[in-house]
Amino acid sequence: MTKQADVVVIGGGITGTAVLHELAKYNLRAILVEQEPELAAGTTKANSAVLHAGFDAPEGSIKARMNVEGNKLYHDLKDELDLQIRWSGSFVVAMDDEQMAVLRDLLKRGQDNGVPGLEIWDGDAVRKSEPNVSKDIKGALWAPTAGICWPFGLALAFAENAVVNGAEILRECTVTDIIVEQGAVKSVETDQGSIETKYVINAAGIHADEISHLAGDNSFAIHPRKGEYILFDKTAQKNLVYSPIFPTPTKMGKGILVCATTHGNVFVGPNAQDMNDDEKDNTAVTISGMDETLEKARRLVPNIPVGAAITEFAGVRAVSSTGDFILGPSKITKGLIQAAGIQSPGLTSAPAIAKYLTDAIVREMGAVKKSDYKKGRPAQPCFRMLTNADQRALIAKDSRYGRVICRCETVTEGEIVDAIHRPVGARTVDGVKRRTRAGMGRCQGGFCGPRVIQILSRELHIPITKVRKEMKKSYMFYDKETQSGGKA
Incomplete structure (x- = not known):
């Protein structure tokens, strides 16, 4: 296989699919490559599914700007792409005066970031809205523009619209090399063949630093941080909480929350475990992690019944060495465009990241919007x-x-x-x-x-x-003839 493309997007998670969706609006030949059989098989499938309001990221950071803009864009995209989003608002709760001071700092930061409608509520007001939260909650920061979503569905909607508009997706396609000549990208080499291109958008998630290294850019590193979750049966957890309930954040992240889903379940998590760099794909759950997750979740909502748990899972976040999103052209290799270190609030930021990166390519290439661009995607009966x-x-x-x-x-x-x-x-x-x-x-x-x-x-x-469960080699049955069965 030898293909030609104006832009190759590496990575089929929420960032990569959002970028492909944006590129497909223009007269550009765009190809996305994903190493697994399914899209959104990495961090996108295993996160908290919260569309954040934008008060958490430091003022002036790329995260802050992309978060607030991305949140606004999802309000428009919800109907256009038939996205599963519920604008529930969110609470960050405090248990004492010291944590209340943190909430006031978050309020000020959010206002500086341009987040509308933020308010500090007292404990009684919080419990009136969310009756099952702890009696020890002293107050909370209320963010009305936050929401919950179905992350896989968002990524799939972006991808389907892009394909309808002429973009191409190559699954089970592993990048093996990026050919660079005279300091500029010439092609992407894969186990399915070569793709000649002038632009590569690196949206490879936890493996983004490895892709960058292939193109000669070693300017950053991605470190894995695992988070474990517990999901509860929706019939047993009906009306437990309506909005995401966050603890006061720490330097390790937003903390273990209690949150509803768009499908009616409730989950708790994630904890935060910094992993070794050779454990980027380690999504195993642990007994100690489950104990920690339940114990801290019960500080927020005491009556979480363990017997209603139906599954546990973990995701790995891409923590960048810079502490912020890494977006834009590489300073080392012409044509390499980074979309790396996309941890929280990456899900919320995805459409804004896509617009930011696509606008830069469009300006440089002089691309124009398609006259026959089709909004939406085929209806999906439920x-x-x-x-x-x-x-x-x-x-x-x-x-x-x-x-x-x-x-x-x-x-x-x-x-x-x-x-x-x-x-x-x-x-x-x-x-x-x-x-x-x-x-x-x-x-x-x-x-x-x-x-x-x-x-x-x-x-x-x-x-x-x-037939496979999810990953390339996760066959559901052992195939004696080819010896290709077993878990990935």
């Missing part, structure tokens, strides 16, 4: 949310919508087939899960898992033994 009449009409059109595969979440065969054949379709069990919620309920795929595997095998025209 059977359980339809009226009875609409459900009957959908079943009459396609009988597969009458076969429920996932009982916990009422997901039908029709929805799973649609998820597989969308512009950026599911290739794995977890890909189906994150697009449809099949396997996200109380039984965690115990009932529907085998049927999902069968449907993937049938629709992708692959043997059962080639």
Whole structure:
């Protein structure tokens, strides 16, 4: 394979897909490469799913500017791309006078950053809004412009719109080298072949420093920081909290929060564990981490029932050596554009980062907007949310919508087939899960898992033994013939 592109985006997380979406508005040939079978398989799938208001980042930092602008952009994108966002507002709570002083500092910082509507509430006002929080809470910073979202869904929406508008996505495509001649990018080499290009946007997340090194830029390092979470059954946790409840932040981050999801679950986490540089892909959860997460979450919301937990997971954050986002052209290699060190509030900042980087390329190349640019993306039926009449009409059109595969979440065969054949379709069990919620309920795929595997095998025209959970080598069954089975 030899391809040509004006811009190659490396990394299929929220930043990379947002950049591709923005590039696809212009007459540019844009290709995104992702090493895994699914997009958003790294930090994007395992974070707190909060769209931050923008009061936390230091005034004048790139994080602060991108956060506030990104939050505003999501308000416009929500309807355009049919994004799962609930503008819930958020609380940062204080337990004593010292922490109340920190809240006042955050209020001032947020106002300086241009965050609207911030207020300090007393403890009684907080408990009136969130009845299940601790009686020991003295006060809180209320941020009405914050929200919660479905991060995988956001990344997928960006990607689908980009593909509809002519962008290309290469999955299971690992970058092996970046060819630089006379100080400028010439091509991206992958295990699928070469892509000739003048611009590379490095959105490789936890591995962004390694990609930068391939292009001859060693100006920064990315260090891994792991955070562990516990997710609770939505039926057991109904109405526990409505908004994200944060503790007073520390130098290690925003702290262990209690938060609802857009689907009705509640989770607690993350803790913060600095990892060795050779542990960038270590997403194992630990007993000590679970104990810490529960203990600190219960300081905010005491009545968290452990018996309602349905799964635990961890994500790794990309902590930059600079302490801020690393955005813009490399000072070493012409054509290399960095989008590195994108930790919190990276999810919120993604559309602003995309616009900032794309605008620079557009100016330099003299690109113009497409006259035939298509907004939105193909509709995605959600059977359980339809009226009875609409459900009957959908079943009459396609009988597969009458076969429920996932009982916990009422997901039908029709929805799973649609998820597989969308512009950026599911290739794995977890890909189906994150697009449809099949396997996200109380039984965690115990009932529907085998049927999902069968449907993937049938629709992708692959043997059962080639169906994977999520990553390249995470085969669901051991394949004796090829010896390629087992966990990644």
